[in-house]
Amino acid sequence: MEPRYRLRVYLLTALVLFGFGALLTRLYDFQINKREFYKGQVPGNRQITVREPGIRGTIKDRNGIELARNRRNYEVSFNLEEIHSAYRLQRDQDPTVDVETSDKGMPRVGTETDIVAIVKERVISPLGKLGLLRDFNAEAMRVHYKTHGGLVPFTYTTDLDYDQFAKFAEHSLEIPGVYLNVRPQREYPYKALSCHTLGFLRQWSKGDIPEDAARKYGYQYVGDDRGVAGVEATLDDMLRGPEGWKQIVKSEKGKILGEVLVDAVDPGVGAEVTLTIDAEIQYLVSNALRRAGTAAGVVMDVRTGEILAMASVPDYDPNDFIPSITQAKKDEYDHNPHHPLIDRSISTFSPGSTFKVPTAIVGAIRGFAHRSYNCNGYVPYGNTKVRCWIAKKGGAHGGLPLPKAIQVSCNPYFMQLANAIGPKDMADGFRMLGFGEKTGIPVPGEDGGTVIGSREWQRKNPNERPTPVNMAFAAIGQGNSLASPLQLCAMVSCVANGGRYYRPRLVKRAVDRNGTPLIEDTPSLKVDLLKEGLKPADLELIREGMRMAVNVPGGTASRVKVPGYVVAAKTGTAQAEQAGSYQRHNAWTMAFAPYDEPRYAVVVMVREGKSGGAVAGPLVHLILRGLLSRDEGMKLPLHPLDPVPGALEAIEEIPLPEDVLAAIDATEADGETGDEAAEAATAAGIVNPNPKLSEPPVLPQPTIKPEADAEGTVTPRNNRSRDR
Structure with a gap:
C-alpha cells in the first residue's frame, strides 16, 4: 500500500477510536455518574432516602431517677424543593421577590424565586381549609431555601398534640412536600434542678452537615442536636445515638405513596449515663442556697x-433551650447581672x-x-x-x-x-x-x-x-x-x-x-x-x-x-x-x-x-x-425547681x-x-491584693427561635416555628 493511503487509514482509525472513546465517556457519565439524577427526571414512582437522627441517651441520678430524658415530639416539616417542583408542574413561571445584592461593593436590587408565595399557595392554603395553620417566619424560610434547598427540611411546627398530628397525617399525603415525624425531644423533668451539671442542647446547624449528605440522602437530612453545656456537652459523643434512615416512595407529582420498610434502619439509642448526683440531696442543697442571693x-x-x-x-431552666430559646428568654438570661448560666460551684x-x-x-x-x-x-x-x-x-x-x-x-x-x-x-x-x-x-x-x-x-x-x-x-x-x-x-x-x-x-x-x-x-x-x-x-x-x-x-x-x-x-x-x-x-x-x-x-x-x-x-x-435525718429514715422531698434570678x-x-x-x-x-x-x-502599698471578680466566661450560644413575622402570620394564633 502506498504511504499516502496508509496515512489516511491511520488517521481514519484514530478518528474512529477517538469518537468511540468520547461516546463511551459520555455514556459512562450519563449511565453511571448521573444515573440517579436522570432517573429522577423520568416520570414515575421513585424512592428517596431520609436520614433520622439517633435517639439521645438518658441521664439519671445515682438511684435511677431520670434527670434528662426524651419525650415524643410531633413535628411537621416542609421539603421546600419538592413544593417548588410540584408548583412548576402547573406553572410556567415562578413568583419573584425583590432582593438586595452587591456588585463590586455597589448595592443593587435583583429578583429571586419567592418560595414563601409558593408555599402559601401550594401548602398553606390547603392546610387552612383543614384548620391546621401555624404562624411561621417568612424570612427564615427564604434563607433556609437558599441555604439548604431540599436537603434539609424546614420545620413548620412542633406545636401539635396527638389529635392534631393525627389530622395532619390523615391529609398530608395529599400535599406534596409535607412530612410528618415523631421524633424524640430532650426534656428535663425537674427543670432548674442540677441545671449547671446537666447543661442543655443546641440544634444542629449548617456546619454540622457532612459533605456527602446530598449524595447519600438526596432529599432530607435531619441532624443531631448537640450538647453545648454541662454533661450534655462533655459526654455528647456517648449520649448521641447511631443514625437511622428510611426510604419513602413518591409519585412523579411528589405525593407520598408509602414507605418501604424492608431497607429501613431504625435510629439507635445513645449511652445511658448515671451520675453520682443524688436528686434528693441536690434538691435539699438547691433549696438551702435559695435562702441566699448568689451562692454555691x-x-x-x-x-x-x-x-x-x-x-x-442563680440558675436556669434547660427546657427553655429546647428545641430553641426565644429571643425574649435569651435576653432575660443575658441581661441578668448575676449571670445565671455560670456554675459557681466550679468557679x-x-x-x-x-x-x-x-x-x-x-x-x-x-x-x-x-x-x-x-x-x-x-x-x-x-x-x-x-x-x-x-x-x-x-x-x-x-x-x-x-x-x-x-x-x-x-x-x-x-x-x-x-x-x-x-x-x-x-x-x-x-x-x-x-x-x-x-x-x-x-x-x-x-x-x-x-x-x-x-x-x-x-x-x-x-x-x-x-x-x-x-x-x-x-x-x-x-x-x-x-x-x-x-x-x-x-x-x-x-x-x-x-x-x-x-x-x-x-x-x-x-x-x-x-x-x-x-x-x-x-x-x-x-x-x-x-x-x-x-x-x-x-x-x-x-x-x-x-x-x-x-x-x-x-x-x-x-x-x-x-x-x-x-x-x-x-x-x-x-x-x-x-x-x-x-x-x-x-x-x-x-x-x-x-x-x-x-x-x-x-x-x-x-x-x-x-x-x-x-x-x-x-x-x-x-x-x-x-x-x-435521711440516714435515720426520713424521706427527703423531690420536686421540679423553678429557676431563681439571684441577688x-x-x-x-x-x-x-x-x-x-x-x-x-x-x-x-x-x-x-x-x-x-x-x-x-x-x-x-500593695495594689489590689484581693483579685477582682473576673469577667464572666464566654458561654455557649443556643439556637434562637425566630419570631413569626408579619408576612408569615396566617392565623391569629401566636405559634412560632423554628428554622433548623
Missing part, C-alpha cells in the same frame, strides 16, 4: 469522692480562712503539727502589720497549738506557719491537695484557681517571687488565692476520711445500648497523705480543731451544730473585690459529719455574705440536718431554727472579716 454548694461522699450534689444560684473565689486547713495539712506533712505560735493581735512584716480579726476588739489569742488555732481561726498562727513551711513546699503541698489545677470532672468551664507559687500564679506574675507578705496572705486565703467550692469539698473529704484524696467523681457509670461499660464505677485515688509523710496523729489534730470550731465555746462555726451529732467545720470570710468605696465579701463554711464515722463533706460559699459563721454556717447546718445584696445573717439557736453557746466567736489582709496591703 457541694456535697461529697468522703469514702469514694463521689459528688452527691453540686448546686449554684473560683477568694477562699478566706478555709485555706488555713490546707496550710495546716502541709505544715503537718513538713513536721510543724506540734509547733505553737504566739498571737499578739498582729504579725509585723517590715513596717506593715497584718492583724488578727480579734485585734479589732483590742485582744490577742496568745500562744496557740494547732487545734486551738483552727478553732478560733487565728490569722497570726497560720501566717507564721506558712512562712516556716516556705514557698516551694507550700506550692507543692497545695497542688497535692488539688488547688491551682482543675479537678477534671466532665463539665466544661471549670476553673483551676490560683495559689501562691502555682503555675497559674507564676503565669500571672512572671517577674515576682513569693515574699513573706505573700505567704501570709496565702495562708489565710487572701491576696491572689482563688479556689472553688468543689476543690475545697474534695480537700475536706480528705481530712474526714483519714488522709485519702479521691478525685471528685461526677459520672458514676455509663453503658452503651448493648450494656457494654463505657465508664466504670471505680473510685480514683489521687494521693494518700499518710504515704506522703502525714502522721495519723497529726491529721487528728486538724480534725480536732475543726470539731472544736463547732462544739467548744469560742469556736467560729457553732451555727453548723446539729443536735444529736458531732460535726466538724471551718468557716471563712474573704474580701473578694472592691466595688468603688464598698467592699464585697465571700462567706464560706466547710464541714464533715458524723465526726467518728464521716460520710458527708459539705461546702457552701455565699457571695456578699458578711460572715462565714453567720451566713454560710446556717446553710451547711440545714444541709447536714437533712442528710443525717447580690449584703447578708448579715441567715436565721436558724430555735432549737439550734438554743444549743449554740453564747461565747461564739465572730471570726475573721476578710478585711485584715486588705488593710495590711494598703499600708504596705
